[in-house]
Amino acid sequence: MDVLESPPEARPAVVTGGPRRRRRGSGRLTPYLLSLPTLVVLAGLLAFPLVRMTMLxxxxxTLRDLFTGAAPQWAGFANYTTVLSDGFFWTVVLRTIVVAAICVAVSVLAGLLIALLMHRVSGWVRLAMMVAMMLVWALPQLVATQVFTWLVDTDWGVLNWMLDKLPGVDFSNHSWFVDPVQGWxxxxxxxxxxxxxxxxxxxxAGLSQVPKxxxxxxxxxxxGAWQTLRRIKLPILSPLIVVVTTLSxxxxxxxxxxxxxxxxxxxxxxxxSLAVxxxxxxFARSNYSGGSAIAILTVLLVLGVMAFYVRQMFRIGEAD
Amino acid sequence: MVRRRSATLAWNAIGLAFALVMVFPVYWMLATAFKPANEVQTFTPQLVPLHPTLDNFRSVWHAPNFLVDLENSLIITLTSVAIGVVVGFLGALAIARFRFYGRRAIILVILMVQMIPFTALLIPLYLTLNRVQLTNTLPGVILTYLILVLPYTVWMLRGFIVNVPRELDEAAMVDGCTRLQTFYKVILPLTAPGLVAAAIYGFIQTWNEFIIINTLNGASKWNLMAFLAANQTLRGTTWGPLMAGATLTSLPVVIFFLIIQRNVALGLTAGAVKG
Structure with missing residues (x-):
């Protein structure tokens, strides 16, 4: 099944053959000159800040160092021990993981079910579903969040009004963010x-690639339908499911x-959440060092997942 | 067959219900934006604006800072996208057309950077920009936004350049083109759609950004997203004008997104389906 993995012959001969060096001297420098601006940007906006953050x-x-420009004092692992021995940090770690796990599980499962549903409905319904999803996808995250906050508004939110319509339920002036469980x-x-x-x-799109x-x-x-799904469609789809799950x-x-x-x-x-x-x-407590320690711990926490995704994508970049 | 048809009918109903649920928040934003103030805050919400008005749009348009922030948004996005696409095209050329020492490292970094949550990078960036007195300026933000635009641009353009057959380069060079000439006479025109797609994607990324600019700059140097964020409070937000502002701010992004959505989906999962 070449749907599954890139077959070995897809790797172009160029990789092994290497470039034919046409013009010696000047030609050798070309790729470096071309990538120089990119390298400068990446060095200045990525490498340098990462090093700086690690040092930090x-x-x-202190705020004083910030204003005077004086070199801050070294603190060893003090920031890390403070953070790691703080029960609140672990509460936030656990909360972030639980929330992310629920979000990933529900959204990937929902995405899969909707994708299957799209293959069952009539053409015009599929179009309606596509249009609706495109609009949602295109909406800026910040705007989407504000709209949701408005939907669940305590006094005039439309969600409270709808739920209130249910028999025996009182949701008038219900405040969704008072109880963190409801808020989350x-x-x-x-x-x-x-x-x-x-x-x-x-x-x-992936399901459409399954050979009829x-x-x-x-x-x-x-x-039956369940067996074709489990034994044929899902196995063929699994590389894509892995990638979208990793991204999620x-x-x-x-x-x-x-x-x-x-x-x-x-x-x-x-x-x-950890990022918050x-x-x-x-920025709210001007504890730049502590913030950096938390940020680095956060990055370390997802590093394994990141490495996996990057490896998958890297193969593509190498292949052609 | 009758059973089959009634099954399709049921699936259609579920599909439509799903579409409605998905689109409802977007609809509610629009409906709220067009309602007069007294219809926004009612105990029984009106599903359709009965007396549509442009009052909310007028009020947000004349709100302090809206026009300034609109101008800032345009300056920042256009500049950082222009720089990002030029730099990115050159970088993509290098990665797609040459095998050189350090190529793998560049690809690796470009993929990594899209993963790192940039709120994490914000701390050192803020401190550095503060040191060189680029906080509370537009150039400081434009510079920072390159990290949002560049990696994806390089990655996307790489895909387009790889699809231009090498034989075309070679034919052009046989005909007497220099290497440089093949770049802008052969590859550049053929990757034009890719350039447009990358530019639009960069536009969306930078237009939607709010936390960097909110942190680096004061209120007079914000963009529209930061403007929207600042106009929301925990209690007593005026939702009519805010939803009108949200509609106006989203409009260019939604239009652009619909143009390039195919490329976005492919860029994120490329190769996972077909080898």
Missing amino acids: SFQRL GVIIALVVWGAVPFLAISLY ELVEAATVDGA VIWDMGLFTQVYIARASKPELDYY YAYQEA
């Missing part, structure tokens, strides 16, 4: 709503905008 996490930068419920709904279009549309003959042959052999994990572990904006730029402690925690520590 081992220093104690709203945030998770928002994340899933925003993620489903990408997932469903990608998986729909295979499905037909299975049906002739007496396989990375995105949802870095959850920031939805929380920060849903709490109107002033998130309470109950609404800290690092940001607030640095």
